[in-house]
Each structure stands twice: as structure tokens, then as C-alpha cells.
Amino acid sequence: MLSVNPSALSSTLTLTGLHHVTAIAGDPRRNVDFYTRVLGLRLIKRSVNFDDPSTYHLYYGDSVGTPGSVLTFFPWAGIRRGRPGHGQAYATAFSVPAGSLPFWTTRLLAHGVAPATPIDRFGDKVLGFTDPDGLVLELVTTSEPDTRTAHAHPEISAAHGIRGFHSVTLAVTSAAPTAALLTGPMGYRATQSSPGRTRYTVAAAGPGSYIDLLVDSALLRGLAGAGTVHHLAFRTPNDTTQSEARRILSGLGHHVSPVMDRNYFHSIYYREPKGVLFEIATDNPGFTVDEPLATLGTALKLPAHYESQRAKIEAHLPSLTP
């Protein structure tokens, strides 16, 4: 007979940082151009929205799609713009090497993007700008070690390239409810604070793990649409740690989705108290599960249940090449 000793069960999720961020975009061709040609990320997967196969799901990241480097989009040509604001993951920040912000300022201006003047935040330099749909992005140079390697790009050297995420800023009307979730079951701890902003990190501290909670009364409520984040995903090592996370969160009264097979990782979803959609995604099986590393992102990959409709799906998707 099975017996469970509650005190023997962990009550903290096993999370190791950020896994991916998923946002909404307009024109898919413009999206590919901006993230690959201008920012130098690799298009690591072209797939479809598993809930709507008439729409692309595009994944960008480092050369292999390491969790913590992956920014994904649902692009819908012609969709109206949203409004970044509170109740959303407001800003997505990438880690870039020290001294690289002048390079990026020049490069962004040359491509028609007007970045803000760099600011100081917790001892780091932060360059803010928006993508062609208005998505709020930041490049952060930090004195902390970051040994991750940028994807090779002919115009962006390793001394400048994007190494993966640095942090995600959640905009909220009050920080306490989200902070309680982060520092309670999710195992995060506050590390730094300034008026309106508190930074949290988890186990393997460092760039790629940070969550900032921002309370800014100048921000309006976020509205979903192009240029806004749909959800952010936290990393968990495997299916066992994910199922444990699901058990803990459900036990605390959170409405957690069943485990979804996203082909490249397995996912559960729940909403944090201020409205931001959270996902917990596994490191396994990764982006080479259905195509070799050398050709990642070059062919349309479909989940098995859509393969029989491939011709119809391909006929309806716009070309991604100019």
C-alpha cells in the first residue's frame, strides 16, 4: 500500500532560470529580418502555432537554441498592435558583452531603430529600444560572468553578440502578490531593489535567470496584440521536476494546465496573480529532435498530427524570404 509523507515532499519548484519568451508579431518576414539580420539571432525553428496551424511559430536563439536564449513569435500579418503595460511581461532583456552598447546604438540607428540613451540599472548599462512591432527590448552589459556564446553573424563579432537572455521585467500594479509566488513556491529570492523595481533570481544565479518586478504608475494596463509578450517560460530540468512543479502549484490552488507536448519541450501553464501567463518548460528534448543542428530553422517542421495536412498548411503560410 502506498503512503505519502507530506513532509518528505519538496514544496519548492526546481527552476533553473528563463527558458523562453513568446511574443506576438505582425508581418512574419519583417520579424525574421529584424531578429536574424539586425540582432543576429539564429532562426532555430520554423513551425506553426499548434493551436492554429495557419499561423507560424518562429523561434530564435543562439546556435543550438539553448534554453534561456529562445525568443519565439506568433506572427499574424495585419494584426493590430497591442500596448505593452502592466499585467504583462513588459520588457525582454538580452545579455551582451561589456563595452558593446556603442556598437549596438550605431547598428540599430543604421537599421532605422532609434534606441534610448543607455541608463544605469543595478550597476549594469541598459540600452532600450523596440522591435518593428513595438516590442520592448533591452540590451544589458553586466560585469557578471556570462560564458554563453553568441550565434556567429557576419556583421556582429563575438565581442558584441547577443549571448541569451539577461532578464525579463514584469510590470504589475502592486508587487507583493507576484513576489510571494516567486519567493515562495517558485524558489526565487530578491537580490536588488531600487524605487519601483526589485530583482529576483533563482538557484543558478546570473544572466538568464533574472525576473524584475516593476511598479510604474505611468504604465497603462497592457493590451494583447502585436508587439506584446504572450507568456514567459521558466526552465525545469526534466519531466519529473515538471510533474513535481505541477503537483506543488496545483496543491496551492493554482489552475495549472495539463502537460502539453510542444515537440521541443514539454509545458505546463498557469497565470500569476497579476495576470502574466507563466509556463514551465523542460530542457528536453530540445530543438534537434526533428532536424539536424546544421539545418535548424530551414524547413517547416510540423507536429506529427499535422503532417497529413502539410500541403494545405504550406500553401496558406506566407514566404519568409524577401
Ligand code: ZN
Ligand atoms: Zn511557451
